[in-house]
Amino acid sequence: MGTIINGREKAKETREEIKNFVADRIKASKRVPSLATVLIGEDGGSISYMNNQTKLCNELGLIPKNIKLKEDVLESEVIKLIHQLNEDYSIDGIIIQLPLPKHLNEKNITSAISHKKDVDCLTDINMGKLYKGEQSFIPCTPQSILHLIKSTGINISGKNAVIIGRSNIVGKPTAQLLLNENATVTVCHSKTVNLKEICSNADILVAAIGRPGFVTREFIKEGSVIIDVGTSMVEGKIAGDVNFEEAMEKAAFVTPVPGGVGAMTTTMLMKNTCEAMMRNAY
Amino acid sequence: MGTIINGREKAKETREEIKNFVADRIKASKRVPSLATVLIGEDGGSISYMNNQTKLCNELGLIPKNIKLKEDVLESEVIKLIHQLNEDYSIDGIIIQLPLPKHLNEKNITSAISHKKDVDCLTDINMGKLYKGEQSFIPCTPQSILHLIKSTGINISGKNAVIIGRSNIVGKPTAQLLLNENATVTVCHSKTVNLKEICSNADILVAAIGRPGFVTREFIKEGSVIIDVGTSMVEGKIAGDVNFEEAMEKAAFVTPVPGGVGAMTTTMLMKNTCEAMMRNAY
The missing domain is CATH 3.40.50.720 (NAD(P)-binding Rossmann-like Domain)
Known part of the structure; x- marks a missing residue:
């Protein structure tokens, strides 16, 4: 008879580590990690994911920044927004909720994310680093x-x-x-x-x-x-x-x-966001 | 009893295809592909590789551009040179002969190559594309x-x-x-x-x-x-x-x-250089 690997329990352990990490930063008067989530349109699954992420950010002490764009937003506007988030020192990780509305090119949009904030490992650069065995975000x-x-x-x-x-x-x-x-x-x-x-x-x-x-x-x-x-x-x-x-x-x-x-994946997103902050070190 | 796979013969076939491709370009008064090779120092293996590449370029009708830098060149100078080659419309592919002298960081130098001219597939971007199954240079x-x-x-x-x-x-x-x-x-x-x-x-x-x-x-x-x-x-x-x-x-x-x-690898480098020209389309 096998043993069940309890994902919820393991996720809880990792969340405790993240909580302690954030609490230590606060004690030391350092800023806490922040995750920007971009939601385009009204996809039910995406809204639910974003809400879960927000809830977990709040629970662990990370700062969620949710940005909602209209279904018919221009691709150029989305890319401009991503570039602003790339430049924004108060943001450590960037998530684009997929799937995107059909008129938007997923490749163009995910490629616009700075590989330093690509906590979901969607960019070619991070994928390449992962395969070379170099330091990279792990999906x-x-x-x-x-x-x-x-x-x-x-x-x-x-x-x-x-x-x-x-x-x-x-x-x-x-x-x-x-x-x-x-x-x-x-x-x-x-x-x-x-x-x-x-x-x-x-x-x-x-x-x-x-x-x-x-x-x-x-x-x-x-x-x-x-x-x-x-x-x-x-x-x-x-x-x-x-x-x-x-x-x-x-x-x-x-x-x-x-x-x-x-049961672990959203917790790993939080972990990657903490890592992004530590690596980028600002 | 097995059959020998004759790499020399297969390479010859691919070289004929490249020769015809280049000859057709010349007939149509179009420019021919050009491969820039950067050699730093006096590594015997690297010199021999570069000479082989030059010989094959000449045989197939590609234009070789060989650049020799002194053993003690500064990393910043090498990167500046690569940026110039990236911008140079007359160059389609860029090869940096490895290994590099010890004072130079291989990662910094190969990363400077534009992924559009990275015919050896050394950059993270091209490695990432390869793994995603997207169009990329194949090593x-x-x-x-x-x-x-x-x-x-x-x-x-x-x-x-x-x-x-x-x-x-x-x-x-x-x-x-x-x-x-x-x-x-x-x-x-x-x-x-x-x-x-x-x-x-x-x-x-x-x-x-x-x-x-x-x-x-x-x-x-x-x-x-x-x-x-x-x-x-x-x-x-x-x-x-x-x-x-x-x-x-x-x-x-x-x-x-x-x-x-x-027996095939240098021929594949020539093929990648032709592909780089066609993809970048200038």
């Missing part, structure tokens, strides 16, 4: 995944890590982070032929494909660590990529959905 | 590797590709290129535990570790494609990472050393 989901794997206490070096999914925001950067930790890393995807066989040799298995319950007992190696990044909606409930009960039968550690990876 | 060695694999006519999609070595200039970008071609990709390295077993399941095996003759018959799957990126010096001769005779016994296709990957 929040992969960072949460690595944190939860490490929280089990296993030694990642030399382990076979298999990632199902190769997105730019989850699969590829997670592969890179595990490679940096000296895992032997395999990236699988929709064209992979012998998926079950490959997964069943994985000491660490990360599922990030968005197919509810796809990973069943035959995919799972005895005593392994299973990280479920799936967040599909099934009958009004959030569902992971892993069959949780079957995973718990064979694996040593399993993240639940909800309460696993997803 | 010459990984590009040669992919070209030689494709030249065998095999369908890469769904194949198990294993790369031994995780350097920023060979292993990591090669993994990315093969992932873009829909291979299932595993990256192995010095900390990998069951290396032989993993390699022996590889339909495509890329060895890039610099250990002469390391890959023997037990590493090789029957009917596979073996790409040898090793270039060690053994008793005054260049030696690959693969035991060539043993590979030829089991694999379907094998690159020799010399005359394999290494």
